[in-house]
Amino acid sequence: MTHKRITKENPYKICFVCLGNICRSPTAEGVFQHLVNERGLQAYFEVDSAGTSSYHIGEPANSKSRLTAEKYGVSLLSTARQLKAFDLGYYDLILAMDRENLANIREMTPDQGRMAQIGLLRDFDPEPGDGEVPDPYFGGMQGFEHVFQIVKRSCEAILDELETRIADHAS
Numbered sequence: 001m002t003h004k005r006i007t008k009e010n011p012y013k014i015c016f017v018c019l020g021n022i023c024r025s026p027t028a029e030g031v032f033q034h035l036v037n038e039r040g041l042q043a044y045f046e047v048d049s050a051g052t053s054s055y056h057i058g059e060p061a062n063s064k065s066r067l068t069a070e071k072y073g074v075s076l077l078s079t080a081r082q083l084k085a086f087d088l089g090y091y092d093l094i095l096a097m098d099r100e101n102l103a104n105i106r107e108m109t110p111d112q113g114r115m116a117q118i119g120l121l122r123d124f125d126p127e128p129g130d131g132e133v134p135d136p137y138f139g140g141m142q143g144f145e146h147v148f149q150i151v152k153r154s155c156e157a158i159l160d161e162l163e164t165r166i167a168d169h170a171s
């Protein structure tokens with residue numbers, strides 16, 4: 001994670017990335033934004049997600065992902081899009097859900113001098129397992145629940161760390 005000071009004028013930009021941008025990364029975007037909102041930190045963060053593939057461009061999040069998130073009061077509002085070279089220069093941090101997506105992001109060339117920090121979401125998971133968020137797409141509800149719990153733990157840890165970088169935050 002970069003050591004950027006986070007201010008309202010210079011908010012921290014984070015983008016979560018999976019293959020289709022309909023299951024894992026929309027869950028991460030929704031959970032992270034929910035935590036930001038709960039902590040009243042909306043002015044300090046810009047949150048987004050994208051897919052490395054073009055398979056599902058324009059689609060809402062998967063219904064099983066949405067149903068699982070709603071159980072915990074989290075709304076998934078994203079529309080699937082494909083990660084583009086611009087994003088690599090725009091975001092401060094790009095977090096991939098698995099190593100294949102990480103490798104595909106690293107193969108992309110940014111269109112600016114500046115480069116986002118790129119890593120795996122589960123680098124921040126206190127229970128990192130094999131380091132990947134498993135693809136739930138072809139399985140049942142249990143897989144989506146598992147994804148949600150991994151994402152929740154990881155996003156809480158990420159925001160705990162980033163909250164300490166907020167330069168002008170009172171609490």
Ligand code: 4NP
Binds near residue numbers: 020024055056137
């Ligand atoms: P996601 O899940 O990468 O978490 O959005 C998938 C979505 C679609 C496909 C695979 C994984 N697919 O093969 O179409």
